Amino acid sequence: MPSTADTPVHTGKSKRKRRRWTIFFGIMGALFVLVIGALTWGWVQLGAGLPQTEGVYEAAGLESEVNVYRDDFGVPHIEATNDYDLYYAQGFVTAQDRMFQMDLSRRQASGELSEVIGESALDTDKYFRTFGLRRAAHDSYELYSDEALVALHAYADGVNDYIAHMTDSGDIPVEFRLLGYTPTAWTAIDSLTIGKFMAYDLGGTWQGQAFRYWLANNVTEEEALDLMPVYPEDGPVILDIAKETDIDIERAFANVGAYQPEPFNGSNNWVVSGHHTESGMPLLADDPHLGLATPSIWYETHLSSTDVNVTGVIFAGVPGIILGHNDEIAWGVTNVGPDVQELYIEQRHPEDPTQFLYEDEWYNADIIEETILVDGYDEPVSHEVVVTRHGPLISEYAGEQTDDMALALRWTALDASTELEAVMDLNRAGNWEEFTGALEAFHAPAQNFVYADTDGNIGYRANGRIPIRENSDALLPVEGWTGEHDWDSFIPWDELPTLYNPESGMISTANNQIDDADYPYHISHTWAQPYRHEQILAMLEEGNDFTAEDMQQMQMNVTNLHAKEFLPIFFEHIDESSLRNIDVEALNVLREWNFEDAREEGGALIFHLWFQEIPDRLFADRIPEEMLDLFEGRANIVDELLRNAASGDAGPWVTNNGGLEGLLTGALQDAVDRAEDMQGGDPNEWQWGDYHQVTFGHPLGAMQPLDILFNPTPEPVDGSRITVMAAGYNDETGNTNHGAGWRGVMDIQDLSESYHIVGPGQSGHVRSDHYHDQLHDWVEGTYHATSTEPATYRETSQHLQMIPSE
Numbered sequence: 001m002p003s004t005a006d007t008p009v010h011t012g013k014s015k016r017k018r019r020r021w022t023i024f025f026g027i028m029g030a031l032f033v034l035v036i037g038a039l040t041w042g043w044v045q046l047g048a049g050l051p052q053t054e055g056v057y058e059a060a061g062l063e064s065e066v067n068v069y070r071d072d073f074g075v076p077h078i079e080a081t082n083d084y085d086l087y088y089a090q091g092f093v094t095a096q097d098r099m100f101q102m103d104l105s106r107r108q109a110s111g112e113l114s115e116v117i118g119e120s121a122l123d124t125d126k127y128f129r130t131f132g133l134r135r136a137a138h139d140s141y142e143l144y145s146d147e148a149l150v151a152l153h154a155y156a157d158g159v160n161d162y163i164a165h166m167t168d169s170g171d172i173p174v175e176f177r178l179l180g181y182t183p184t185a186w187t188a189i190d191s192l193t194i195g196k197f198m199a200y201d202l203g204g205t206w207q208g209q210a211f212r213y214w215l216a217n218n219v220t221e222e223e224a225l226d227l228m229p230v231y232p233e234d235g236p237v238i239l240d241i242a243k244e245t246d247i248d249i250e251r252a253f254a255n256v257g258a259y260q261p262e263p264f265n266g267s268n269n270w271v272v273s274g275h276h277t278e279s280g281m282p283l284l285a286d287d288p289h290l291g292l293a294t295p296s297i298w299y300e301t302h303l304s305s306t307d308v309n310v311t312g313v314i315f316a317g318v319p320g321i322i323l324g325h326n327d328e329i330a331w332g333v334t335n336v337g338p339d340v341q342e343l344y345i346e347q348r349h350p351e352d353p354t355q356f357l358y359e360d361e362w363y364n365a366d367i368i369e370e371t372i373l374v375d376g377y378d379e380p381v382s383h384e385v386v387v388t389r390h391g392p393l394i395s396e397y398a399g400e401q402t403d404d405m406a407l408a409l410r411w412t413a414l415d416a417s418t419e420l421e422a423v424m425d426l427n428r429a430g431n432w433e434e435f436t437g438a439l440e441a442f443h444a445p446a447q448n449f450v451y452a453d454t455d456g457n458i459g460y461r462a463n464g465r466i467p468i469r470e471n472s473d474a475l476l477p478v479e480g481w482t483g484e485h486d487w488d489s490f491i492p493w494d495e496l497p498t499l500y501n502p503e504s505g506m507i508s509t510a511n512n513q514i515d516d517a518d519y520p521y522h523i524s525h526t527w528a529q530p531y532r533h534e535q536i537l538a539m540l541e542e543g544n545d546f547t548a549e550d551m552q553q554m555q556m557n558v559t560n561l562h563a564k565e566f567l568p569i570f571f572e573h574i575d576e577s578s579l580r581n582i583d584v585e586a587l588n589v590l591r592e593w594n595f596e597d598a599r600e601e602g603g604a605l606i607f608h609l610w611f612q613e614i615p616d617r618l619f620a621d622r623i624p625e626e627m628l629d630l631f632e633g634r635a636n637i638v639d640e641l642l643r644n645a646a647s648g649d650a651g652p653w654v655t656n657n658g659g660l661e662g663l664l665t666g667a668l669q670d671a672v673d674r675a676e677d678m679q680g681g682d683p684n685e686w687q688w689g690d691y692h693q694v695t696f697g698h699p700l701g702a703m704q705p706l707d708i709l710f711n712p713t714p715e716p717v718d719g720s721r722i723t724v725m726a727a728g729y730n731d732e733t734g735n736t737n738h739g740a741g742w743r744g745v746m747d748i749q750d751l752s753e754s755y756h757i758v759g760p761g762q763s764g765h766v767r768s769d770h771y772h773d774q775l776h777d778w779v780e781g782t783y784h785a786t787s788t789e790p791a792t793y794r795e796t797s798q799h800l801q802m803i804p805s806e
Contacts, residue, residue: 271332570668
């Protein structure tokens with residue numbers, strides 16, 4: 001028997017140690033459970049609002065049964081027996097996928113963001129309340145036919161069915177939960193206001209007039225004329241007129257850069273006849289270029305009832321299909337970009353700020369008191385809008401500025417107009433006559449429509465209200481008090497540029513100049529740089545026996561004709577004796593570059609950074625940043641300054657910046673320094689895609705850490721602003737934020753199927769399978785086929801049966 005001294009003894013210390021471990025593991029277990037619980041709760045919250053896509057849904061407003069089939073890419077195919085039910089279901093289904101986007105869209109256009117975002121959006125709201133897009137929508141409503149009003153109200157009823165369902169069930173999308181509100185009822189005016197906002201996004205030329213007014217009063221006459229989009233016939237005279245009035249443009253528009261449409265908004269479209277296709281029938285391609293975001297501006301839908309069978313894309317919040325095809329015709333658009341805006345210098349009464357002079361008499365302006373609700377404010381903010389006979393005073397949107405002179409905006413989109421009427425008629429059109437007849441109701445924004453039909457015809461129509469200016473050239477603001485510059489008429493509808501079955505069998509537009517010296521009316525001074533259109537023409541002229549796959553490949557073309565034009569000029573005029581070793585290495589990369597803006601190419605990076613530095617050297621020291629935001633047509637003007645200098649006719653801006661040699665050499669070295677900071681010291685390792693990356697940012701993804709939740713990982717992407725595959729970007733960050741959110745190709749041989757990409761996907765729900773399922777497809781150019789044949793799409797679809805509730 002062992003002695004007591006040999007027996008192990010469990011001391012109090014050992015017991016305490018075990019207790020500590022027990023407590024530790026207990027705490028860790030509890031934390032684990034809490035973390036898992038929090039993650040599970042968060043996952044459930046993220047899934048709130050996901051649409052019901054299968055089973056039966058009882059809809060209070062339906063007259064008859066509607067069937068909704070969502071295919072593998074989330075495209076809804078809506079089958080109804082009457083128009084009311086069709087658009088009711090379209091409103092319901094679109095709201096299921098895009099309700100947060102729809103609500104933000106109507107709020108931005110209406111000037112109602114502050115109500116849910118707070119003070120940070122107040123300036124934005126004042127700006128859009130001043131413009132009056134919603135007021136124009138109200139005026140437009142009165143012009144619509146009963147048939148169009150049925151569609152508008154049915155759509156709103158469907159949206160409101162969804163809002164009621166999500167509110168009553170508590171199944172509210174996470175974005176609304178994060179911002180702490182639920183959407184109010186949808187109205188027909190909301191849909192029309194979103195339509196007016198798209199006209200705003202595509203219709204801006206007033207900024208250029210304001211910028212040139214600033215030039216006339218702040219730089220020399222020679223410098224001002226050097227930056228005109230065209231040399232005015234009476235250049236010095238019109239500059240003198242601008243100097244005779246005194247408006248502080250810099251103060252008036254100090255913050256508007258944040259609200260301005262993207263200066264590179266545009267599009268590509270083309271159509272070829274059967275003489276150039278493998279099938280012997282036309283092919284049509286369209287890719288509109290707007291902002292890239294999550295979710296996409298575009299929502300793809302197929303609508304089918306007893307008298308319409310149409311598929312394509314539409315803006316979330318608007319009924320019908322704006323771009324696409326039915327069983328007999330297909331169509332697509334690009335922006336014309338005409339001068340449909342005019343700034344009027346208004347002369348205010350010295351004693352009564354609400355009166356203005358017109359033809360030697362004072363008249364009372366309309367005063368509109370706008371009430372803006374602001375989250376976090378105890379009281380709403382009152383905002384006064386002054387509307388003259390020419391339009392709202394936009395130079396005073398930021399606050400009361402009762403100077404003797406102010407700027408009013410005349411704009412076709414602020415007139416009552418009926419674009420949705422045109423959309424409804426386009427959806428049902430069966431031939432060229434019905435198609436063009438529908439366009440008579442489409443006023444703003446002015447668009448280049450291309451067309452094809454199953455009889456083998458192709459056509460083109462520049463459509464919209466474009467004013468005839470008798471006494472102005474749309475370059476600078478004009479006197480509002482004389483009456484001499486009022487718009488008395490518009491280009492007659494039957495005299496707008498039109499083509500039908502041209503001998504070439506090819507029609508294309510890319511925001512290029514569409515008139516010539518023989519055209520009797522002024523359309524615009526500012527067109528897109530010509531390179532996208534030139535490359536489209538080259539591809540069409542070089543090819544034959546085209547297929548739909550060829551059209552898709554053309555839409556993804558990244559040939560940089562801008563570089564092909566300017567790099568020889570740059571190589572000829574740069575001062576190589578002053579270059580550093582790294583500059584010489586960068587030039588060697590450029591000399592070996594294939595002129596493609598492909599993500600792996602270093603030459604693309606060097607060229608674009610080089611071109612970015614040129615306007616900075618030209619203008620940064622002389623023109624304030626706020627004014628550069630208003631510099632309409634800057635890309636074309638800089639190109640022309642360089643062309644003139646290369647031909648021996650350097651203007652003052654180039655001359656005063658070291659001449660062409662000094663300008664180009666300094667800009668190259670600045671570009672190389674930027675590239676080295678971003679990607680290291682070996683130009684042979686630099687890549688366009690390391691800088692040029694697409695994010696498809698969500699509105700809430702602008703706030704950290706919500707970007708981790710809502711935004712995808714940035715992905716390197718080909719293209720640029722001047723390639724057919726348009727991919728505009730932020731100069732500072734390289735973030736690709738602008739391009740073709742939708743690409744579509746239609747083969748007229750078989751209109752039961754068409755080819756699409758909606759980047760980054762159909763859904764606005766972060767947990768949806770269709771949130772970002774087309775992002776990689778967008779980058780690579782992988783199209784999906786959308787069928788209008790029930791036997792095809794029903795087989796692979798989720799099926800929701802919507803029935804009238806009892």
